[in-house]
Amino acid sequence: MQNIHISDLKDYVREEVTLRGWLFNKRSSGKIRFVILRDGTGYVQCVYFKPNVPEDAFEAADRLGQESSIEVTGIVKAEPRAPGGYELDARDLKVIHETHDYPITPKEHGIEFLLDHRHLWLRSKKQVAIMKVRHRIVKAIRDFFDNKGFTLLDTPILTPNAVEGTSTLFETEYFDLGKAYLTQSGQLYAEAGALALGKVYTFGPTFRAEKSKTRRHLTEFWMVEPEVAFADLNDDMDLAEEFLEYVVQTVLKDREEELKILERDISKLAQVKRPLPRISYDEAVEILKKNGVDFQWGEDFGGADETVISNQFEKPVMVHRYPAEVKAFYMKRDPENPKLALAVDVLAPEGYGEIIGGSEREDDLNVLLKRIEEHKLPQEAFEWYLDLRRYGSVPHAGFGLGLERTVSWICGLDHLREAIPFPRMIYRNTP
Amino acid sequence: MQNIHISDLKDYVREEVTLRGWLFNKRSSGKIRFVILRDGTGYVQCVYFKPNVPEDAFEAADRLGQESSIEVTGIVKAEPRAPGGYELDARDLKVIHETHDYPITPKEHGIEFLLDHRHLWLRSKKQVAIMKVRHRIVKAIRDFFDNKGFTLLDTPILTPNAVEGTSTLFETEYFDLGKAYLTQSGQLYAEAGALALGKVYTFGPTFRAEKSKTRRHLTEFWMVEPEVAFADLNDDMDLAEEFLEYVVQTVLKDREEELKILERDISKLAQVKRPLPRISYDEAVEILKKNGVDFQWGEDFGGADETVISNQFEKPVMVHRYPAEVKAFYMKRDPENPKLALAVDVLAPEGYGEIIGGSEREDDLNVLLKRIEEHKLPQEAFEWYLDLRRYGSVPHAGFGLGLERTVSWICGLDHLREAIPFPRMIYRNTP
Numbered sequence: 001m002q003n004i005h006i007s008d009l010k011d012y013v014r015e016e017v018t019l020r021g022w023l024f025n026k027r028s029s030g031k032i033r034f035v036i037l038r039d040g041t042g043y044v045q046c047v048y049f050k051p052n053v054p055e056d057a058f059e060a061a062d063r064l065g066q067e068s069s070i071e072v073t074g075i076v077k078a079e080p081r082a083p084g085g086y087e088l089d090a091r092d093l094k095v096i097h098e099t100h101d102y103p104i105t106p107k108e109h110g111i112e113f114l115l116d117h118r119h120l121w122l123r124s125k126k127q128v129a130i131m132k133v134r135h136r137i138v139k140a141i142r143d144f145f146d147n148k149g150f151t152l153l154d155t156p157i158l159t160p161n162a163v164e165g166t167s168t169l170f171e172t173e174y175f176d177l178g179k180a181y182l183t184q185s186g187q188l189y190a191e192a193g194a195l196a197l198g199k200v201y202t203f204g205p206t207f208r209a210e211k212s213k214t215r216r217h218l219t220e221f222w223m224v225e226p227e228v229a230f231a232d233l234n235d236d237m238d239l240a241e242e243f244l245e246y247v248v249q250t251v252l253k254d255r256e257e258e259l260k261i262l263e264r265d266i267s268k269l270a271q272v273k274r275p276l277p278r279i280s281y282d283e284a285v286e287i288l289k290k291n292g293v294d295f296q297w298g299e300d301f302g303g304a305d306e307t308v309i310s311n312q313f314e315k316p317v318m319v320h321r322y323p324a325e326v327k328a329f330y331m332k333r334d335p336e337n338p339k340l341a342l343a344v345d346v347l348a349p350e351g352y353g354e355i356i357g358g359s360e361r362e363d364d365l366n367v368l369l370k371r372i373e374e375h376k377l378p379q380e381a382f383e384w385y386l387d388l389r390r391y392g393s394v395p396h397a398g399f400g401l402g403l404e405r406t407v408s409w410i411c412g413l414d415h416l417r418e419a420i421p422f423p424r425m426i427y428r429n430t431p
Numbered sequence: 432m433q434n435i436h437i438s439d440l441k442d443y444v445r446e447e448v449t450l451r452g453w454l455f456n457k458r459s460s461g462k463i464r465f466v467i468l469r470d471g472t473g474y475v476q477c478v479y480f481k482p483n484v485p486e487d488a489f490e491a492a493d494r495l496g497q498e499s500s501i502e503v504t505g506i507v508k509a510e511p512r513a514p515g516g517y518e519l520d521a522r523d524l525k526v527i528h529e530t531h532d533y534p535i536t537p538k539e540h541g542i543e544f545l546l547d548h549r550h551l552w553l554r555s556k557k558q559v560a561i562m563k564v565r566h567r568i569v570k571a572i573r574d575f576f577d578n579k580g581f582t583l584l585d586t587p588i589l590t591p592n593a594v595e596g597t598s599t600l601f602e603t604e605y606f607d608l609g610k611a612y613l614t615q616s617g618q619l620y621a622e623a624g625a626l627a628l629g630k631v632y633t634f635g636p637t638f639r640a641e642k643s644k645t646r647r648h649l650t651e652f653w654m655v656e657p658e659v660a661f662a663d664l665n666d667d668m669d670l671a672e673e674f675l676e677y678v679v680q681t682v683l684k685d686r687e688e689e690l691k692i693l694e695r696d697i698s699k700l701a702q703v704k705r706p707l708p709r710i711s712y713d714e715a716v717e718i719l720k721k722n723g724v725d726f727q728w729g730e731d732f733g734g735a736d737e738t739v740i741s742n743q744f745e746k747p748v749m750v751h752r753y754p755a756e757v758k759a760f761y762m763k764r765d766p767e768n769p770k771l772a773l774a775v776d777v778l779a780p781e782g783y784g785e786i787i788g789g790s791e792r793e794d795d796l797n798v799l800l801k802r803i804e805e806h807k808l809p810q811e812a813f814e815w816y817l818d819l820r821r822y823g824s825v826p827h828a829g830f831g832l833g834l835e836r837t838v839s840w841i842c843g844l845d846h847l848r849e850a851i852p853f854p855r856m857i858y859r860n861t862p
Contacts, residue, residue: 005629007580020661021629022823040629040660041580067823097794097824119623119815120822128627135583142573149438149472152566156853157588157613157636158601158651160861170589172601172613175642180860182588182603182613189853192550196559198436198452198471204636205588211606220589229471230451363528384550384862391551392453392498393528422587422620429611430591431815 007041009086012076016091019044022123023068023099025106026061033061035090037072040128045079046072046088057093065100067123111417118422119431129258130418133251134407138203140250141224141401144243145201150226153193153200155186161381168210170219182207185400188330188385190227191361194396195388201226211426215415216303216353218404220424227398233332233342233360236397237318240346240356241276243401244316248272251410264412268349271314278318281340284309300326301345306353313349320344329371331359344399352409358399365389438472440517443507447522450475453554454499454530456537457492464492466521468503471559476510477503477519488524496531498554542848549853550862560689561849564682565838569634571681572655572832575674576632581657584624584631586617592812599641601650613638616831619761619816621658622792625827626819632657642857646846647734647784649835651855658829664763664773664791667828668749671777671787672707674832675747679703682841695843699780702745709749712771715740731757732776737784744780751775760802762790775830783840789830796820 004017021039028034033048048061064070074090103117104124114121121127145152158180162169166181174180186202193200203224210217226239248269252259259266279287288295291308300322301309310317321334324341331341346356362368368389372379379386407419417423422431435448452470459465462481467474479492495501505519535551545552552558576583589611593600597612605611617633624631634655641648657670679700683690690697710718719726722739731753732740741748752765755772762772777787793799799820803810810817838850848854853862 005580020825022626040582040625040627069823069825096826099822102822117815117818119620119818122623122627131582131584131624131628134585135577138583138585139573139577142570146566146570149436151471151562152569153562153852154565154569154636154653156651156855156860157638158855158860170603170605170611172603174601174860175640175857177858177860180601189550192553193562193852194471195453196471196553197562205585207588209606220587222585384548387548387550391530391533392500394451394500395527421584421624424587424589426606427608429587429589429605429608 005041006037006039006044006084009044009076009084013078013086014076016073016075017088018071018073019088020071020096021069023064023066023070024125025066026064028062033058035061035070035072035093037070037088038123038128042084043125044084044086044088045082046074046090046093048090048093052089053091053093057090060093060095061090064095064098065102066105067102068099069096070094071096115417115423115428116431122421125261127418129261130407130411130413131421132258133255133262133411134403134419136251136255137247137403137407137410140247141203141243141403143250144246145199145224145226148199150199150201151193151197153186153190153197153202154204155183155189155193155202157183157205159183161378163377163381168208170207170209184208185223186225187227187398187400190225190398191385191388191396194227194229194398195392195394199226199228213426214303215417216405218416218420218423218425221416221420222403223400224403225398225400227396229394229396231360231397232395233320233344233397236358236360236399237278237320237344240318240344240358240399241274244276244346244356245273247406248410259411262411264410268314269410272316276315276318276346277313278320280320281322284319287312298323298325303353306347307351310347310349310351310353316346316348316355318344318346327359329375329377330361330368332362333367342397348405348409350409350412352405355405355409356399356401358397360395360397363389363393363395365393436472437468437470437475437515440475440507440515444509444517445507447504447506448519449502449504450519451502451527452500454495454497454501455556456497457495459493464489466492466501466503466524468501468519469554469559473515474556475515475517475519476513477505477521479521479524483520484522484524488521491524491526492521495526495529496533497536498533499530500527501525502527546848546854546859547862553852556692558849560692561838561842561844562852563689564686564693564842565834565850567682567686568678568834568838568841571678572634572674572834574681575677576630576655576657579630581630581632582624582628584617584621584628584633585635586614586620586624586633588614588636590614592809594808594812599639601638601640615639616654617656618658618829618831621656621829622816622819622827625658625660625829626823626825630657630659644857645734646848647836649847649851649854649856652847652851653834654831655834656829656831658827660825660827662791662828663826664751664775664828667789667791667830668709668751668775671749671775671789671830672705675707675777675787676704678837679841690842693842695841699745700841703747707746707749707777708744709751711751712753715750718743729754729756734784737778738782741778741780741782741784747777747779747786749775749777758790760806760808761792761799763793764798773828779836779840781840781843783836786836786840787830787832789828791826791828794820794824794826796824
């Protein structure tokens with residue numbers, strides 16, 4: 001008798017094995033009880049035929065409620081009709097913990113109820129599939145940068161300055177040093193890293209205390225931010241499209257089963273291959289106007305605008321060269337038109353909107369000093385950042401990709417709240 | 432002329448290439464200027480022989496200060512005496528940004544000065560080596576769990592309850608929901624994940640607002656925490672020793688050059704192979720007494736005690752079954768002696784002390800309720816956690832490994848502050 005996982009069944013056909021897990025579902029038919037077991041690696045139907053099993057095992061298969069933890073023993077059978085291709089000709093059942101009245105039943109529940117029970121909701125088939133896709137996305141992201149010679153640089157969460165106002169920052173008392181703030185981005189620190197290590201990426205939680213109740217906002221979300229020395233905006237776009245292709249194609253290949261569970265139509269994802277379309281902000285504005293959107297040159301795009309623009313394309317679209325006014329102070333201006341910032345946003349198709357924002361960074365000390373003044377930012381807080389332009393400044397560029405938006409897009413979710421194990425939103429920080 | 436990195440030189444012997452990076456060091460000898468270039472992938476000596484190069488290039492090699500950013504062109508030569516095995520017979524030099532008076536010179540600097548300039552200090556040879564070892568450790572940690580079928584479960588940073596008092600917690604206002612706290616551990620959430628996915632790990636920043644000024648404390652540090660359903664204390668120790676062997680041996684193999692730069696004596700690290708010694712708390716107390724330490728059974732070990740115990744062993748030592756009184760409420764008691772918790776700490780040798788803390792978790796609802804009462808904890812805050820014992824409870828166990836302590840141990844550092852890019856300590860949260 002061997003303790004194995006459901007994902008190992010293929011190696012044990014016609015052998016007797018023991019599996020441990022949870023009763024996911026069951027049904028009965030005459031002298032047969034069908035128990036669907038889940039163990040985190042998969043699902044398998046265990047067939048209890050009354051003459052073949054001890055009386056108490058059969059009775060338990062009858063009695064146990066959903067999510068009871070059990071140990072089942074039986075003989076592995078190839079069964080092409082079964083999900084996963086195998087089932088268990090059961091011989092015994094041991095109860096580890098008998099459960100009744102599990103709160104989440106196969107019937108429909110309201111979203112608030114499910115979020116209140118997130119610690120249990122995570123056991124549902126769809127949520128398990130999302131978490132496995134999320135994990136594969138994270139691994140693809142890290143593998144991509146690791147394989148290209150980037151060095152991971154974990155940037156700090158607690159940061160000393162509220163450089164762009166405190167309205168969207170979480171703050172905390174930091175001993176005798178006054179207030180500290182939860183980071184909104186590791187980019188400025190990643191720039192220091194790029195000048196030390198050439199190519200770096202930071203990948204960690206970031207925070208926005210924004211009072212946004214949309215389906216596209218979380219107060220706590222993960223972001224990956226590569227930063228590359230000696231790179232310009234074109235290099236940045238080349239990197240972004242190669243990166244997106246790698247992540248999407250890897251997940252499609254490795255998480256086919258989970259995407260099927262999520263009923264994801266993958267036809268559009270399959271098209272995420274280089275080259276991705278690249279249009280200027282000006283061209284994007286033209287698209288909006290042609291589609292009857294009332295839009296003024298100089299504004300930033302809202303979610304609805306992004307949908308109109310991205311609907312023109314089968315693949316994610318890269319929109320570059322935005323009006324500098326709507327972009328951050330550290331972005332380099334376009335030498336051919338100083339009203340424009342050398343910025344790029346990548347908009348996902350199917351209404352998922354912005355998933356990447358990036359730019360070439362201003363690398364000239366005096367220009368950056370002027371920008372800081374124009375933006376009325378406290379120069380002192382940026383002295384260390386200015387040092388990067390005082391000592392061995394080089395052209396450099398990078399971008400940030402929001403993990404939960406990417407998970408949401410690849411999984412085809414309606415709302416970011418299912419893209420992270422325990423979502424934090426303006427009206428929820430439990431469980 | 433091809434733009435390549437220093438790490439690629441081996442593929443371009445006798446070819447003309449262009450490298451971009453920073454002037455790390457230089458010296459002169461008659462008609463020759465030696466420029467050491469760094470680019471994040473390595474270091475290479477570029478030899479400027481006056482008759483071979485344009486006048487302005489030779490003059491620049493003479494004039495430029497440390498950390499000037501430059502582009503060098505030359506012919507790659509195999510040179511067994513050179514660090515890395517190659518040097519550049521230089522033909523040209525272009526200045527990207529001329530730098531003078533770089534604050535960090537080859538002379539000695541005080542630690543506060545270096546920490547104030549952490550954004551530049553990261554460019555130093557030793558710091559680059561530490562960051563590359565840290566990255567390889569992170570990758571080894573993730574690869575280990577990924578390859579064993581664990582699912583990554585990113586647990587929340589913002590948590591709603593100060594369940595064990597607020598004295599060591601950073602707190603922040605969370606909209607209209609009152610206070611939220613920065614997580615000290617993802618374990619309780621990882622337990623929910625283990626019951627959904629079988630085997631999970633969480634790996635992210637954690638926070639302690641402890642007023643500890645020791646060389647072994649940071650206020651912000653990264654922790655990896657695996658959690659396994661159907662595992663007991665022995666399984667937990669088996670996992671921890673296999674994990675440590677994998678991480679240490681992988682880093683020794685892949686980061687030999689960096690460990691040499693750090694002058695790390697790797698003879699003890701080479702011995703980190705299974706099995707690791709396992710002793711009980713009782714046996715550890717005996718060791719202390721034999722070594723003349725005044726120690727009462729029932730106390731927790733301090734840093735000095737850990738050093739005395741770990742000095743008895745060549746490898747990390749696993750100390751198990753601690754007095755329950757000094758351990759957390761969620762730890763399962765030893766059925767053979769209910770005064771003991773089924774806990775394990777792993778102590779690193781060479782004075783590095785505790786790097787892992789783990790345990791089997793209490794899985795019985797009523798016992799856990801009693802513990803919560805004994806510890807005077809607010810039951811309401813734990814209702815979701817108690818649900819894990821109400822619905823499909825199973826034996827489970829896990830541990831946490833502190834990343835910076837591990838980096839510090841493997842690199843042979845004196846203080847955790849060099850083990851993370853931007854350290855946060857009680858008296859410092861800048862830059």
